[in-house]
Amino acid sequence: MWKGWLLPSNFFNAEMKKMRIVSGSLLITFLISTSEAYATQGHNIAEGLCVHQVAHALFAIAMLSLIVRLQLTKAVKDRGWRYIQIAAFFFLLWNLDNILVHWMAELIPDSLFHGSPHNWSQRLELTNWAARLFYWGRLDWLLSVPALFYFLRGLKTFHKRLVVK
Numbered sequence: 520m521w522k523g524w525l526l527p528s529n530f531f532n533a534e535m536k537k538m539r540i541v542s543g544s545l546l547i548t549f550l551i552s553t554s555e556a557y558a559t560q561g562h563n564i565a566e567g568l569c570v571h572q573v574a575h576a577l578f579a580i581a582m583l584s585l586i587v588r589l590q591l592t593k594a595v596k597d598r599g600w601r602y603i604q605i606a607a608f609f610f611l612l613w614n615l616d617n618i619l620v621h622w623m624a625e626l627i628p629d630s631l632f633h634g635s636p637h638n639w640s641q642r643l644e645l646t647n648w649a650a651r652l653f654y655w656g657r658l659d660w661l662l663s664v665p666a667l668f669y670f671l672r673g674l675k676t677f678h679k680r681l682v683v684k
Contacts, residue, residue: 576614578614601673602676605669609662609665610663610670617656619656620659631643631644
């Protein structure tokens with residue numbers, strides 16, 4: 520069932536057994552040896568936020584360029600490239616959303632945040648338009664998940680074409 524979809528076709532061969540054992544051992548070692556990891560990064564210093572915003576802007580420009588290029592070259596007639604273009608559109612929206620949210624985070628006063636951000640109990644008072652926009656913008660996974668879905672679907676389409684040939 521999983522063969523060729525999620526795993527490489529040679530994954531079940533005997534020669535790959537050693538590689539699977541080594542990889543699995545390394546994964547278990549890293550999982551056991553870690554102490555604490557944070558899933559978010561605060562931008563307390565202005566330089567960190569500026570670099571982060573520039574990275575989002577460059578990624579957005581790259582996605583816009585890809586969308587335009589695929590449209591101009593008529594590559595979107597191919598199903599795989601059409602999926603990639605849809606993914607690029609969602610990545611573009613995701614980047615624009617993140618630029619807006621990072622900017623909005625600077626406008627919202629700290630007095631509207633209650634609780635600690637370190638134990639997932641922080642709350643935001645939705646008392647003004649900036650706080651509401653910030654809250655809805657933080658739901659960026661609604662854009663990134665479809666982007667990744669369509670990107671992988673495009674790659675899968677290309678992979679099927681290569682396997683058939």
